[in-house]
Amino acid sequence: SQELEQSPQSLIVQEGKNLTINCTSSKTLYGLYWYKQKYGEGLIFLMMLQKGGEEKSHEKITAKLDEKKQQSSLHITASQPSHAGIYLCGADGGQAGTALIFGKGTTLSVSS
Amino acid sequence: DADVTQTPRNRITKTGKRIMLECSQTKGHDRMYWYRQDPGLGLRLIYYSFDVKDINKGEISDGYSVSRQAQAKFSLSLESAIPNQTALYFCAIGDPNQNEQFFGPGTRLTVL
DSSP states (O other): OOOEEEEOSEEEEETTOOEEEEEEESSOOSOEEEEEEOTTSOEEEEEEEOSTTOEEEETTEEEEEETTTTEEEEEESSOOGGGOEEEEEEEOTTSTTSOOEEOOOEEEEEEO | OOSEEEEOSEEEEOTTOOEEEEEEESSOOSEEEEEEEETTTEEEEEEEEEETTEEEEOTTOTTOEEEEEETTEEEEEESSOOGGGOEEEEEEEEETTTTEEEEOOOEEEEEO
16 A cells, blocks of 8 residues: 655744655655645645646745655745644545545744 | 535544534535544545445544435444544545545544
């Protein structure tokens, strides 16, 4: 079965700094979803990547998909306290709309 | 109005009680899912349904049952709740044609 490993598990950055979160799959990535979750709350859909080399942006958050490495990276530029939360990557195993397999999440704290 | 709603949002119950968590959606998507989230374990799939007559077990279906009463409604039942079912439960919807998956706000269930 497919597994997703996220790194780092947690991250503390100073406001204004850039950061990167990685999501590596044990199998070929077809569709890769990124979500953000405030502590104990629902998941907010950020973006979905499908094709190798694809790059998408949502405000100051950019995600890329590297098919060869079976990896996606999420990059936040000039972090703000509002970026704090848990970032989760999910993969659909080859068919869009199927149930997602999730990584365990990366907890981001932003200090002002 | 939210695309995916869950009721109740919070529930405290005792071991052995029967509990039903409800999910409804306004997007008209055929695919619906139930996940649970535990600290350090990420989100795991309990059950999913691709249409009203289709029900499938996920990774951790033991101790749970579901009912797809209509395209817009998908409920999760715990026949006899036990303390290790204490978790945050999420309902999600998906459309394979639009590559989007949306999550409800979650139900925090505590079993004493």
